[in-house]
Amino acid sequence: MSNVDTLVEGLPKLNLNIEPEGIDKFRLYKDLLKEWNEKINITAIKEDSEIDIKHFLDSLTIFRTDIIKDNAKIIDIGTGGGFPGIPIKIKNTSTEVVLLDSLNKRVKFLNEVIKQLNLKNIKAIHGRAEDFGIDKEYREQFDIAVSRAVAPLNILLEYSLPFVKKDGFFISMKGPQIYEEIEEADKALKILGGQVQEKYEVELPFSDITHVLLVIKKIKQTPTKYPRKAGKPKQKPL
């Protein structure tokens, strides 16, 4: 079994607490991550303490925003190996979580994690954000969309904001380059109905890395012509 010692030591540094049952789930999650990573490419981060810091603790920094309320319905866009969606679900079991990724082999891994960790009220779906964003089962159905390491903000907003209900939030987990990205995303924000609400700078424990959690509030409905068809947001960002 993997150890999650660095995760356990890092939680108080983020003012977070996770019950022993949750810690056991992180341990099992790490076992599966390392096992599957031998067969399919999920993450370049392979060492125990690095997984704790750069995947688990980094994902959990999202709780510093106070946006994730009990029972919130959340979608993680481009979740990859489940970050930040699975740590969110382990920490707050009352949330309803949808994990979305365009790479099917990663979605298969996520389904195995959901099964083995016995997580409830969570599912992994395979496809592109541009396609699910026009599907009425998903469009404007979420209190919160989250995303880490998927695309520059002007592109990411077109992937994410269509999923968020009016008065809901999109939380983008970024590095310090976010400040330039915000300037470049001014037009996309206006078109898609978003407004910058807050920026939280968070120091990642046991590292010299500072990440920024950008909280965008959805202040009006997204026009039905967005998202444009798959590939278009990236080819021709707003």
Ligand SMILES: C[S@@+](CC[C@H](N)C(=O)[O-])C[C@H]1O[C@@H](n2cnc3c(N)ncnc32)[C@H](O)[C@@H]1O
């Ligand atoms: C660099 S990985 C980041 C994964 C994870 N969020 C993390 O922080 O570790 C980006 C992920 O986004 C997915 N992705 C990229 N564009 C997408 C799109 N348009 N719709 C859905 N998933 C997408 C990719 O398949 C990939 O798994």
